[in-house]
């Protein structure tokens with residue numbers, strides 16, 4: 700079975716960010732269910748708004764790659780963007796459709812593998828993708844497709860995982876060091892033990908190279924909840940972004 704089929708199987712089981720510890724006993728896809736998901740998301744990832752800057756793109760044509768539960772997609776709709784979205788799973792497309800409908804919005808959503816985007820060249824003002832591209836078997840192919848469908852001067856905005864981070868060290872400690880296999884590399888443990896099989900993570904330099912077809916590339920590490928989890932607050936408060944799991948990306952075609 701291909702990596703992307705396994706990735707699809709993993710996320711068909713439940714859209715990203717809809718775990719039981721977040722939604723509790725609320726009814727599936729009810730207003731309260733979606734509100735808990737939204738509240739949790741921006742509590743643990745508060746920097747999403749300053750990276751995405753949703754409200755700058757009123758009236759613009761925005762494609763989101765990997766919509767998940769549609770929480771960021773809702774922010775694009777609220778900002779008045781013309782919304783398009785793709786995801787590998789029916790689960791994400793159905794959940795995002797319901798999420799937007801609850802607030803009176805619609806989007807053009809399709810279930811596709813983003814390695815081949817079903818859009819003409821030079822179509823979008825913005826392509827946005829948060830925590831998605833590194834799950835694909837061929838991230839470079841998705842980046843090339845994003846570049847192709849962006850208009851000249853269009854923006855890619857997104858996030859991919861950073862390889863050297865406290866979150867990585869946590870995964871490595873649990874699955875390599877404590878299993879008596881300290882020779883396992885960071886890339887190997889992330890590939891096998893973070894979310895779906897095949898997850899990748901990169902250095903800022905590697906990402907800059909992957910996006911080198913773009914006219915400008917900015918890649919900035921962010922220290923996250925996933926790095927700080929379980930640490931006393933007097934330590935987590937002083938941790939530098941350089942030790943962070945997320946790399947925020949902004950590129951111009």
Ligand SMILES: C[S@@+](CC[C@H](N)C(=O)[O-])C[C@H]1O[C@@H](n2cnc3c(N)ncnc32)[C@H](O)[C@@H]1O
Nearest residue numbers: 710715765766767786787812813829831834835
């Ligand atoms: C970690 S979730 C992130 C979802 C959402 N962007 C968020 O931040 O909550 C990864 C999502 O990417 C989708 N995905 C993974 N590989 C994909 C691909 N090759 N093409 C399209 N979507 C993909 C998955 O189905 C899943 O919904």
